[in-house]
Amino acid sequence: MPELPEVETVMRGLEKAMAGHRIACVELRRKDLRFPFPEGFAERLTGQRIEAFRRRAKYILADLEGGDCLLIHLGMSGRFAVVAGGRVRNLGAFYFEEGAAAEAQGAHDHVVFTLDDGTRIIYTDPRRFGLMDVFPRSEAASHRLLEEIGVEPLGNDFHAAYLAEVFAGKKAPLKAALLDQRLIAGLGNIYVCEALYRAGLAPRRKAGTLVRRGKPDPRLEELARHIKAVLNEAIVAGGSTLRDFSHTDGSNGGFQERFSVYDRAGEACPRCQMPIRRIVQSGRSTFYCPSCQK
DNA sequence: AGTGGGACCTGTCCGC
DNA sequence: TGCGGACAGGTCCCAC
Structure with missing residues (x-):
């Protein structure tokens, strides 16, 4: 699914739903995606206000107020849905559901973020090639998954x-x-x-x-x-x-x-x-x- | 050093 | 209808 345009679309959707809000709860329904979630993943995110979203290559980065950075990759089949007021809003290129169907837990719903306004952000990924990590923002440039990444094709350095x-x-x-x-x-x-x-x-x-x-x-x-x-x-x-x-x-x-x-x-x-x-x-x-x- | 191939997973579709 | 095989938007890691 997700190449640069799809990741950009999802990132903008997450930004709209999450930026400026505080994460009230993080629910992990399994211990790993492509890699294990890092030690204390949910605890480090809980209570944090999300300041801003960025995209680097096919990675989504969310800056947290405490100085940490949440890193997300959608792999081949990763998707997000936003559940607000019982209604699932389309997030980027994906699906739209309402009511009971939206609330039914899917077999591949692996992570649920609940925000301070009650909005729930559900990460679904059947193939589990996606990943999430959290680390100090100052280490983003040297993160092993980011440090070797080349130029952004939509940036000024690409010609x-x-x-x-x-x-x-x-x-x-x-x-x-x-x-x-x-x-x-x-x-x-x-x-x-x-x-x-x-x-x-x-x-x-x-x-x-x-x-x-x-x-x-x-x-x-x-x-x-x-x-x-x-x-x-x-x-x-x-x-x-x-x-x-x-x-x-x-x-x-x-x-x-x-x-x-x-x-x-x-x-x-x-x-x-x-x-x-x-x-x-x-x-x-x-x-x-x-x-x-x- | 640079490249190709396998591995990681599940779902879907197509042909027999 | 059932089953095996091919294939799917990614990318890490390991042999050559």
């Missing part, structure tokens, strides 16, 4: 010259290089496929072939531009929602309807009508147009 710098001499395929979180923070399988399609670049092309004597090939300018564009469009659309729930409604993210190639193997390329092809690169599906992408 063709940066791509040239990190791609120089690289024999890895473009697809793999763009997915490498140490180079670019937050791209995932969908948006890499879409950006490469828009830029007309073949996913198997070696990254280093777009750098000449340290200077970016003009196609890197296009690539950087399209990465920003596709991410921004997806954020505006509220992210993408795949593998729908039974309770979906119009409040889901809508960007999946605008995929040009992702999950469209066999369909006609919007540009040239050739069938979109699916290949596997390092164990993951890549979708592309063999005619438009060189």
